[in-house]
Amino acid sequence: MKVLKFGGTSVGSVDSIKTVISILEENLSKGERITVVFSAMGGVTNRLIEIGKMAAAGNTEYVEFLKGVEERHFAVVRGLIPVKNQSSTFAAVRGLFNELEDILRGVSWIRELSERTLDLIMSFGERLSTLVITEILKSKGVAAEFCDARQVIRTNASYGMGDVNFEVTNHLILEHFAKSPALQCVTGFIASTAEGVTTTLGRGGSDYTASILGAALEADSIEIWTDVDGMMTADPRKVANAFTIPSISYAEAMELSHFGAKVIYPPSLQPAFAKNITLKVLNTFNTDFEGTYVQKSANGKEYVITGISSIDEIALVNIQGSGMIGVAGISGRLFTALSNNAISVILISQASSEHSICFSIDPKNAQKAIDVLEKEFATEIGLGHIDGISVEKNLSIVAIVGEGMKKNTGISGKLFSALGKNGINVVATAQGSSELNISVVISKSDLSKALNAIHGVFFQSETRSLNLFIVGVGLIGSTLIEQIRNQTQYLREEKLLNLNIAGLSNTKKMLLDPDGIKPENWRDRVMDEGVKTSLPAFVQRMIELNLPNSVFVDCTSDKDIVQYYHMLLDASISVVTPNKVANSGSYSEYIALQRTALQRGVKFLYETNVGAGLPIINTIQGLMASGDKFLKIEAILSGTLSYIFNNFGGDKRFVDVVKEAKAKGFTEPDPRDDLSGADVGRKILILSREVGVPLEPEEVKISQILPANCLAAPTVDAFFGELEISNAYFADMQAAAEAKGEKLRYIATLENGKATIELKTVDASHPFYTLSGSDNIVSFTTERYKDRPLVIKGPGAGAEVTASGVFADIMSISSYLG
């Protein structure tokens, strides 16, 4: 035998009632013994309260409102009962409305709406819906019977939330059901006193009715039919990845619902839980879905936590003072005073120093709480034993819930690390010794970010998102987007990672979309929907969006963009860049960025600053972290110059090889940066800093390979013009080297704290002789690699290798964020 309860939305319209009827028919066709409880049609209870208040205020417009309610019920009768059977139901419905009209007239005469009268007014909602549905079932030949719960559920006279007398109630239920073999259609939410006065069951009322019936009748299960797919791991309006919890324990359901999950109200299901009855939360609008099973203990737990719940808005009250330390009874007095004034406390936290106690409450009680406590502790405040009482608003609570936390280590670590890595400050925290719940108080503006970040780390088999904001969609930026496009499926399937491009910009247009810009059509979207670029606006919007796991990717060579890095890192947003500007400015700037990233617990990654995708920076950082000491670095760090010296000669003019290098994507956006040695200068400067030599840019000694006329060229076009007329200069240089059987190499060296860059010729015995294409080569002589240096060699420029280095940095942030 089972009890089914249908909520307001399930019985809210002709269509939804049709579904309800088919669910009932299916049960009956299987020979199930069932009892059904109905809520009022969706919105009707609130409407009746409104109408009652209007009547009490003498506002006669309530009559119109009441007509609207009546029409909704008539529409159901017309829609679902055959014409020949309609008149008796219309008459019965009308009869109830006549009664209600009389009551409301009385209310409007005496201008008074007591809780007792309001309970009576509200009772019409369930009486009407249940009456109509019973008649529909009867018209379909089902042996159904209307059961007014006031006949079987007894409460005391606490109007608004009657206290159930279970002894009498259970007896009445058993008696009624013993003599009524027909399908009982029971009004939810309502009950009566022993004197027959109508009462209601308070929050979660119809669920309570189902639970009381289920427990009394020892049902096998209770089905709560609602309008969502069961209980979810988090509020789906805030966490797009939230999913239905298949199985949950009573205790977990209690904890989750305490913090806002409104699907069911488990305290009202206590009678069923006490009898160990399985509860199923099912969706009337998705009947095939399994829903959530609520049982004594949940089965087949896949995750260590069961769900995350939250309260959007709370106030945190803090009371502190040295006079509280070691003094017994302070908290007793505090909470008694609050309770005497009906201020309910949501969370409490006290440090073991006993210097302060903080607790959270509904913000609407904040002032009252202060007044109450200032009065209670007036003497202590006067004597200075208590400093005072402060209140902080605009806060939210997030709680992770689950029996899996019990005696399992690392869970709070995981929670706080997810918050920390996303720059979310924890204002207060509480964990009960039941280990069922860890709650944190955070700023309200971080709520959605916190929920998503926590959901991502605890429910790892779901796809996590990394939100990318890419500025610079030229050669490297656009290649990166293409690589992301090609990897989307692999990352989703194999790494459960969704790279969400949430922002894009070039110098002309920018587009931010937290829902994502697809790599397939980003050009069109930026063109069509983009607005005029403003970097400050881009960065500000990013910070405002406050998305979890955000990464800023700078694929420009812009000098001014760097000023935003600090702001971004400070807002706990990681930065990835191939742009060398930030790390090759002043040493203090370089160090400041490293420190900010470290302090904020986010990443600033720039592997492609040197040698494009070759693992040069990572190798140095690994060696440094493990305590190695660098004695010497010798390197070819320009893909462009490497390519030029590997391909120049014969009948190829120097200028043409430079143009080829540019066309192959090896050069800087301005190729003068490569040929002037500036780019290599920046790279050896960055390497110096990475190995602990704090050089300034002007300390790098660069010997020029360009003649003065090329260096002086004011524009890129003019520069190419000067290269054309200087061909003999380069040809002579090359010929001289060839004559010796040697090759030209532009070599950067760091030794004894000094960085130099020189054009040298190397013979066949030199390790740098055999380079080809755009190869870079770096030779590290360290204390551990002293006799034979550690050498890294390979293509050190080009769109694909650079973009893939940027991609790898992005992936390492994804692993870091967990």
Ligand SMILES: NC(=O)C1=CN([C@@H]2O[C@H](COP(=O)(O)OP(=O)(O)OC[C@H]3O[C@@H](n4cnc5c(N)ncnc54)[C@H](OP(=O)(O)O)[C@@H]3O)[C@@H](O)[C@H]2O)C=CC1
């Ligand atoms: N090529 C290579 O092998 C390597 C390159 N790098 C570095 O990669 C970076 C990008 O190089 P590359 O792709 O060739 O350069 P491109 O000139 O092709 O692209 C630069 C992009 O940045 C945009 N941009 C520039 N300034 C701004 C700004 N202030 N606001 C918004 N957008 C801006 C440009 O917009 P618009 O299109 O409107 O001009 C363009 O989309 C450089 O820093 C380079 O040093 C690093 C390692 C290797």
Ligand SMILES: N[C@@H](CC=O)C(=O)O
């Ligand atoms: N222009 C650079 C690209 C990589 O940083 C080079 O040629 O090496």
Ligand code: NA
């Ligand atoms: Na690199």
